[in-house]
Amino acid sequence: MTAIALRLRGSRHLPVMAGAACTVALLLVGSLYSSNFLSPEYLLLQLQIASFLGIIATGAMLVILLGGIDLSVPWAVTVGGMMSAAAAGWWGGAAAAFAIPFGILCGAALGLLNGIGVAYLRVPSMIFTLGINAVAQGLIVVHTGGFAPQDRATPAMHLIATGRSLFGIPNALLAWAAVGGATLFLLHRTSFGRAVYAVGNRERAAYLSGIATRRVTLLCFVFAGACSAAAGVLLTGYSTKAYQAMGDAYQLPAIAAVVLGGTHILGGRGFYLGTVVGVVLITLLQSILSVMQIPEMGRQVAYGLVIIAMLLVYGRGRRHAG
Amino acid sequence: AGPAVVGGPGENPSCFKPWDASTKYFQWPAKKGPYRLALANGFVGNTWRIQMIKMAKAYAATPEMASQLKEFKIVSTGTDVAAQIAAIDNFINSGYDAIVTIAVNPTAFAPVIKRANAKGVVIVPFDNVLDSTEVMMVNEDQLAMGQQSGEWVVKNIPSKSGKLLEVRGVPGNSVDRDRHLGFRKVVEAPGSKFEVVEVVGNWDDGTAQKAVADAVAVHKKFDGMFVQGGSTGAVRALIDAKHKMIPVAGEAENGFRKLCAERAKDGLVCASLGQSPGLVAISMKAAVTALQGKVMPQMISVPIPTATHPNFKSGENYFPNLTDNFFTTTDFPPCGVTLKATDIMAKDEKNN
Amino acid sequence: MNDWRYHLREHRGTLGAVALFVALFALYMAKHPAGWNRDVLTTAANKGVLLAIVAMAQTLPVLMGGIDLSVGMVFVLANCIASHLVVGSALHAGAGVLAVLAAGAACGLVNGLVIVFGRLQPIITTLATGIIYFGLALGLRPVPGGDVHAGLADALTGALPGGVPAMLVVLLAVVLVVWVPYRRSVPGRAALAMGSSEAASYMSGVAMGRTTLVTYTLAGLLAAIGGLLLTFVTYSGEASQAIGGVYTLNSIAAVVLGGTSLAGGFGSAVGSVFGAFALRTIGDLLFVFDLEPLWQPLFQGVILLAAVCFGSLRLLRVGNRLALFR
Amino acid sequence: MSDPVLRLVEVSKRYGGVRALERASFACAAGRIHALLGENGAGKSTLIKVMAGVVQPDEGRLLLEGQERRFAHPQEAVAAGIACIFQELSLLPDLSVADNICITNPPRRFGLIDRKAQRRIAQAALQRAGAGDIHPLAPVASLPLSKRQLVEIAKALARAPKILILDEATSALPAAEVKRVFALLRRLRDEGLAIVYISHRMHEVTELADDCSVFRNGSQVASFAAGTRTDAQVVEMMIGRDIAHAFPPKPAPAAAAASPALEVRGLSWAGRLHAVDLAVRPGEIVGLGGLDGQGQRELFLALFGVLRGVSGEVRVDGRPARLAGPRAAKGLGIALVPEDRKTDGLLLPMSVNDNLSLAALDRLSRAGVLQLADEGHAVAGMMRRLAIKAGSGEDAVGTLSGGNQQKVVIGKWLLNTPRVLLLNDLTRGIDVGTKQEIYALVRTLADEGAAVLLYSTDYAELIGCCDRVAVFYDGRIVRWLEGAALTERALVASALNLEEATA
Ligand SMILES: Nc1ncnc2c1ncn2[C@@H]1O[C@H](COP(=O)(O)OP(=O)(O)OP(=O)(O)O)[C@@H](O)[C@H]1O
């Protein structure tokens, strides 16, 4: 018994399993309020909605693994949504098929700027991405104000975000699964993934091992920007339109989900499945709190307390040294 | 110093309509124009604000205004109340004649107003107004907006019972509070037996959409809905969930009205009452009029632009070719504010 | 001897921030229509000191290698408490002030306790406690309102006879009463040690738990001082998530502009004060430049980016690339 | 032996499945220097961590002056008069030397730290440690490793301890400084301190110790007065076998005609390197001699592409090399074993496997996809080849003993089959048995055609290992020593750049 406990403690699967246990507990608590929390419809809806956060958190996790943090999520999401919708407007017709890649590309471009600032100018990521966030907001304000762009989602976006195919599985979930699968492969099966962990642990040693640390950092930020923008495209499809500040609700949940998933906030350690569990956990928590009829104050306090409580259950750091 | 409190009636009452019978009247010493006018905005990152700023600029450029203004300056300071107060102080210190503003936090302006009065500067808060009777303000009646929404919902649910979904705004804001209180006052009045489920939508389409989707998934069926903002998202959630179409009282977003018109055949009935970005124009006009030494009501009530089922008319109170995020009401004929929607958001419109 | 070289090195971050601020402020003043006068200075001070104090609050955990994402929320919570308690007679208001400060310190202490005994990372702990503190603020002020002792507020937001803004004096007092003793105390240096290397601090026998508690408590206290001053500026309390978020993020930006390393171990709260002033002046530039209103956010973002890249100039001088990594 | 001041009785410590200490006993007495000997991973560091309160033992007792004690925190051990210099130094890089020296118990005035007094204390302690030239206000990060070790010693002295523990505290010090530290330790012993000294340099132990204890596999296997056993016996006790020759035999000098694998001409950098000329033929081991900090490190960094603004010419295999960075250098077949394995060589929380394959990821992957089987194979082979002692390849490298960590750093580069090896203090902290293996390994690599540059502060190593030695002084090569001329005397003399050396 203790042997199993010991193995579990050290294992990277602990956060995954503990997180899953917390998820079940959360649902059970929710079902005391309404049994509909356990209905397949509700759960599928949550998975669909979780996909948006899931894709953002995927990018956020990569950056956190590097030991950085990406605070440009809100407006990178908006840029993704606004630019893909606008592109659909500019090009129209069949060329609108390029709207989605174009939106994602715009997010990647923001990520590229982030990467240049962090990797090459060596500005702390927390602050450089904050600046890029402000710049992105400025650009979108100018864009909306000046050029009266189209902000309607294309049918393809709508289909991906809200449609269900294959046994009624939400398409959005499939999109997340694709991104997640690719990330899982990238992190654990490629030399790039190994380099990400290496840079996150100690960039100096990685550099002296002949790893192109700056390029790795740059690529992670590009990927994160692209993820945020992709989520923006999905959100555009979900709301059938892009709008200002559509990403504001995703910054903190993305970080919280990654950390609840067992990724070390200072970088170098973390397992993608943990992030998946963290995303589901945060989405459910928000949803259950949203529907329960308690005053907003109680909602906020409960949200904070539950996050801390869950971290206390399984996210505790080790003692120093030894 | 500050304005003198005088007796009514005020200038141009069809435009500057006093809030109610007890509203005071102010009169500033007349100044010779043209004037230096400023707009101290807070946040800019949403469509309403962008539209508001564009309207302010467009209105300042109309011949009527242009002749009165020597300078019109707009500054957006973000969500920090202290920064906005400092911006207003800066305008005061730099000798502007009047400042129109959307307060980040309306209760925080008492000290600024003291300083403005000391220098004879006219401050006109609008939209998010102060809980004060010492300053001239322009707004729609938020409490009434909530009440009218409530009345409309009650009227459209003949059984006077069932489950209502209320989608609230940003917590901690007085507009949210007023609309909420107005709505509740009506639907919880004796005579009707509604159960109200409340979720927070933050006046944001995405947030409202998620919250409504969750509520529908858990409660399965609602008989009516009141959305403070983010109405497009809220209705989308109903459609996505294949929820039966129900009476929805919402804001004045173009997207919402489009849906209302489109889905009327499926049984969607709507009331759309909204806060208009055009308030800025009335506020600017009020500021100039006050500087001319005319008698002005302390609290100017702007009629609530309303459209209800089945009166959604394309090109009139909604615009299929404009963005969903556009706020539909832009003109207030009694005030001579006749800005056309397409002039504001579609100046260089090609694709929409 | 060549002591001055080491002193200069120790304070180079602060000096950089001072230079940045002076440059920006000179530009601002040169273009300001009213120019250098008492009112303009007081306006700038009233706005700048709030952020400066929150940035000081942020500096303490950052020096220790941590971070406090709840400073903005403690700031808002203190504002809400003050709008209830700092009213009435001078005595009552005085007691209210103490209560506000105690509440802020308590919030900080809670952060510290969770970090030390829960062994959680500061960044995620304070992210979560920040949400809780905001909830409490919302409970106290469901809608904006309240009041504050007017005499006190007028005195602190006005100018002294000599034309010196009273807020600057408050700031100086806070620096002298909180920061300087902290920096020179054993916990203050222990915090720096922990920021420098946590493992080495542990092995050297640094009292890490106590240091963490003291540091976060002081951060909470400072944030509460900021919230109290906000109440004096606005005469009211408001539970606004947006304001909390803005102050938290800006405080981090100010800390970085102030030359403090986000990795900890190096920097000064005085640098953060000037970093905050510089940041505020960037905002003020909007006022003196005639920009298209819809271009203003972009302008601000670009200037902010340029300011944070300012420190990258040192990259040009690096001969040994290993110096780029810590 | 007089009554021991500190006694550990049957102490055990386990890390997961690894037994670091197994019913280990140890005692040391006041006024004596007690050497702790044992191969890498024998448990020496763990033992002293127990004494210093850094690690809490699973079982066993600790008696200080006859009283049973438990140290829950290093603070308590410090308060009890135990000062420890850890193998991985415990200095705070961003703080000044003075701050570091007085970190736990600074002088205070009105409750605040008295900086003037602190500076006096620091200066005195530095003076005592023979490092009066270190400025008390200098940030530790700006000091080279050897100076840091001296600061660490000063820091321990400033605590006025009763028991002083040095865990390989002189491993990075050049011989002259070691002599000074030894003199200091003897003086302290005579003042009545109990000193515990850990080193893998046998001659140091012979020279210094009064008592010796040998550890193996986490237990004490013998304890005896110094001089009662021969070196060979001691080594036998430590590693369970005898080592006949520390250094492998040198081959006959290669034909001078062979073109050099590495050729450096007129290399200069920022006033720290001046027109260095150097050529290393394949199969040759060239040593870098001289006092510490004369530019040897900079030469390595320059050759590895880390320095910017280097002038001069570098040729690898006769072709001009553009050394844009470590990546480019790696591409040319250059490998660098850095000075400080903890910060520069290893990713401590990552597994042994991941660390070993880090520099060879390009070889172990196809189109960026890791070939896990190949990787496992290569890594396991390297662990065997270097006899890396770890529970499993999945263990975090930070949990290995110091010497085994060093082996991982070497192994990481060997997986890349380098052409040119830059070895900086290669065997720091490695036990005698392993050292011998590593010397043999380096020689084999050379025989297989690698060109090796080796920097060491240990003269014996330079003499025993190298075919030729370039002695550095102030960023220049002042002398080449070769063959019979390569003696300790010559090394010392030319290191000081003395005229007589030319005689
Ligand atoms: N934190 C830890 N976690 C797991 N295992 C550890 C840890 N620290 C030490 N060990 C293991 O304990 C054993 C003893 O290590 P220790 O550092 O005491 O050896 P040592 O005698 O000091 O060796 P060296 O001469 O190489 O420094 C080693 O096998 C090591 O891998």
Ligand SMILES: Nc1ncnc2c1ncn2[C@@H]1O[C@H](COP(=O)(O)OP(=O)(O)OP(=O)(O)O)[C@@H](O)[C@H]1O
């Ligand atoms: N993290 C880093 N910080 C600072 N300088 C770096 C860093 N990484 C590389 N460099 C330097 O930047 C330049 C580019 O080096 P890099 O190692 O990326 O090799 P490269 O030839 O550009 O190969 P790649 O194709 O990987 O870009 C070199 O001068 C290198 O020393």
Ligand SMILES: [Mg+2]
């Ligand atoms: Mg590169």
Ligand SMILES: [Mg+2]
């Ligand atoms: Mg050891």
